[in-house]
Amino acid sequence: MNRRLFIQQASLFTLTLGSAKILSACSSSSSSDAASIKEINFGVISTESQANQKPIWEPFAAAMSKEIGIPIKPFYVTQYAAVIEAMRFGKVQVAWLGGKSYIEAAKIANAEAFAQVVSEDGTKGYYSHLIVNKDNPIAAEAKAEGGDKYVVKNAAKLTFAFNEPNSTSGFLVPSYYIFTKNNIDPKKAFKRLIFAGNHEACALAVANKQVDVATVSSEALQRLELTNPEARKKIEIIWKSSMIPSDPIAYRKDLPADIKSKFQNFFYNYKDEKILKPFKIAAFAPADDKVWNTIRELEIAKKIQETQSQADLSEQDKKQKLAELNQQLQQIHTN
Template structure:
């Protein structure tokens, strides 16, 4: 019996340590700063660079820093809601969704010559098929399968959904079937393999997959390209100690000069020109455009 009690106490202590790992003390300080990110399956370079950023932050902040990986943006939101993460590297629409119910402070975003970096949404088809233009999509929509990425994706859902609505194609009724692929890579590969007729993604992932030889130059046809979308914010929960928030923000800004090779390696995964890229201070108003688009779509049920 005594032995069982000891084992139980050890288990309880281990559980408590795990449980308290992300809890904040009375000053809003965590034992371990935990950052939630989406894991891009098949793109090992991204995880490698993120671990380098983690190491840099840990050294700079002089406290343990941990990354937790989710398969999708919704998982990142839930990690913040469930107090399993204090921070997140969030896709813009995921931030808009999360900020409806959580108090989040944007810290930084990637800049381009002092202005926020942008990317674009694209709608794609198989280059070897007979869907060559958006006019073809409109004419044949009832026989086509459409793949979004996931509900919390700006480039893979919100922006293309708004565009399709604007040309008279309600994604919920105009197509033979509308699905969520789960991530950008699956959306693109589903188009390539012929599992779906048209798919949505971002131009950055599209170029990244070409670079990684996941697709060839002649595999995919781009049917439509959106206006620029402001890049991802790094956000933190409001209840985290305000001084620590400032230190984290400054650490990202200092990375531009102190560890430029890390930032360059991260940017280079997606784009060729790394010379003008640097972290810059982000603010909530950068994402008001996405909020307006989301508010204009009555059928949108991402929450």
């Protein structure tokens, strides 16, 4: 499914009167507006099924509600793009996003990062993986040869699953390092290519032998050990990316200043191990928009390589497009 169609489909929800009131209430950064906000929707990225998300999210939302003094309602969706669109139209005011989805939300949904996830080992990052089923005949060869090299070499024989186009570790990172850098179009290279929709779905597609290879994040595999240990035992990692900046927590810029401050205080100081453990994290750290510039650079670098190999583009058009992309890179470096 192409990205435009994916986002169009994700946009087909109707804003309720209540969400319109929330948007109106959040239209000013003045602290005097804070009293008019009766509820805040917190966007939850779709890393796995809602059934698995609810038990870990409801206690966390309750803790937020108590600290901030406003009911916090988790906003569950099946697609990353739906969180972005909900934030864009004021139906979601705060969200836990991935790097790539945050960059899109910062562009079109008035989103501003203020915190970053800290893993249980104290790091502020995670990894993208390629995985196969341990019983798949390709597993030993793929691991020995290097999973990325094996997939590039044998794509025409393989079935492959990405997470979805707004996923950092489930699409952008493996798409760039494995395919774009090798001038391969995954839409044409594989025997069959699907977008599974979330990390859990990718992992289960491999565990259940529905596809040969899939993308997944290191965090999602850790979660799978808890939610479906039998499935996790069937999965073999054949490729590991370089570290990706950990997930941002972002609010809309037009939230009242005192509510922003309350969210900052909550996330910077929250350390309840019992509630955070299911997320496989230890804490949250202060962060700003620039932390995810590496993801912006990766997106632009991917576009540059795709443009350079675009045979149906005239040299003049190619030169102009490359100049625009390089200017975008320069702006990131100078900001």
